[in-house]
Amino acid sequence: MFVYRIVKLQKRTADLSGTGAYNEGGRWNSEGVYALYTSEHEALAMLELLVHLDESELPPRMFVMTIEVDDNAPVVQVPDSELPADWRVPGNIVLQEKGDDIFNARQYLAIKARSAVMPNSYNYILNPLFTGYYDLVKVVDVKELQVDKRLHK
Numbered sequence: 102m103f104v105y106r107i108v109k110l111q112k113r114t115a116d117l118s119g120t121g122a123y124n125e126g127g128r129w130n131s132e133g134v135y136a137l138y139t140s141e142h143e144a145l146a147m148l149e150l151l152v153h154l155d156e157s158e159l160p161p162r163m164f165v166m167t168i169e170v171d172d173n174a175p176v177v178q179v180p181d182s183e184l185p186a187d188w189r190v191p192g193n194i195v196l197q198e199k200g201d202d203i204f205n206a207r208q209y210l211a212i213k214a215r216s217a218v219m220p221n222s223y224n225y226i227l228n229p230l231f232t233g234y235y236d237l238v239k240v241v242d243v244k245e246l247q248v249d250k251r252l253h254k
Contacts, residue, residue, distance in 0.1 A: 129200030
């Protein structure tokens with residue numbers, strides 16, 4: 102399977118470490134837990150980036166990473182019935198704890214999770230500490246994102 106990630110700096114286009122999420126935390130991980138956030142489509146990756154930026158913060162250059170994940174790698178999807186009613190609210194501790202438990206158990210390479218921005222689409226949050234991670238996850242393409250000028254208003 103292919104997943105996508107957009108980064109602001111070219112030097113980060115080879116980084117699959119999950120250090121950013123480790124330092125800041127995310128919807129599915131607390132600070133101190135490694136996770137690499139990716140999306141099933143390039144457009145979703147862009148939306149996920151945009152919701153975290155003020156329009157004045159939109160960098161002049163961005164890069165789309167195409168990441169190949171081995172089709173046989175174990176991926177878990179949290180059933181909708183296990184999502185709290187307010188799962189789309191940022192900083193939901195229940196989701197962070199659930200993600201932390203999954204990542205710390207190291208049984209799955211990734212969590213397939215509904216996007217809070219586009220709930221009928223999915224993000225894949227990868228676990229860099231999964232055994233064999235770098236054998237199962239590879240950057241296969243990087244291209245500069247041609248950002249539509251209307252986004253720079």
